[in-house]
Amino acid sequence: MSQERRQFQRIPLEASLSFQELSFHKGEAPATCSYKDVSAGGLLVDSPRAYPLGTLLKLELRVPGWGRFQNHFGPVQDAESRPLVALGMVVRIEQMDSGGYELGVKFQNVYPDDLEALVKFLEATAPPSSI
Numbered sequence: 001m002s003q004e005r006r007q008f009q010r011i012p013l014e015a016s017l018s019f020q021e022l023s024f025h026k027g028e029a030p031a032t033c034s035y036k037d038v039s040a041g042g043l044l045v046d047s048p049r050a051y052p053l054g055t056l057l058k059l060e061l062r063v064p065g066w067g068r069f070q071n072h073f074g075p076v077q078d079a080e081s082r083p084l085v086a087l088g089m090v091v092r093i094e095q096m097d098s099g100g101y102e103l104g105v106k107f108q109n110v111y112p113d114d115l116e117a118l119v120k121f122l123e124a125t126a127p128p129s130s131i
Contacts, residue, residue: 008039011122015062017045022056022087035061040119042088042106050101055090057105069120071113084118086110 013035020030036044043061051057060083067080092104110118 008041009122009126010037010039010044011125012037013063013125015064017043017062018060018083019045019057019088021051022058030058030060036102038063038118038122040107040115040122042091042104045103045105047101047103050093050095051090051103053090053093056108057088057090059086059088059105060084061086063118063121065125066117066121069117069124071117084110084114086114 015035015038016032017035018030018032021028031048033046033048036046038044038061043059063084065080066084067078067082070082072078086107087109088105089108090103091106092102094102096102107115
């Protein structure tokens with residue numbers, strides 16, 4: 001029997017994401033793909049290629065529905081279209097039968113107001129827990 005080691009509850013959410021390896025040399029163009037779930041601690045990304053454990057990624061997530069939880073001026077739809085920008089580290093890699101990869105990415109740095117909005121969004125979206 002496996003023990004759950006996650007600190008945060010994951011919410012299934014299929015949405016788009018662009019990410020790029022953070023490095024000192026000229027890297028590849030940002031990859032655009034999707035992520036399968038998200039939590040306040042990180043996300044599960046579908047990736048066309050593997051990245052070594054510990055790789056730092058600049059992430060730009062589209063989070064449908066999080067606009068109303070952001071501290072912002074102006075219409076909610078403006079906030080809704082703004083991506084959540086974060087720095088993440090690859091902590092798990094799994095090759096899929098389809099040839100792609102799943103990357104477990106742990107957030108390393110997120111702007112505090114964006115993290116607060118994400119947490120509120122996740123709390124409002126989470127299915128009731130069965131305790």
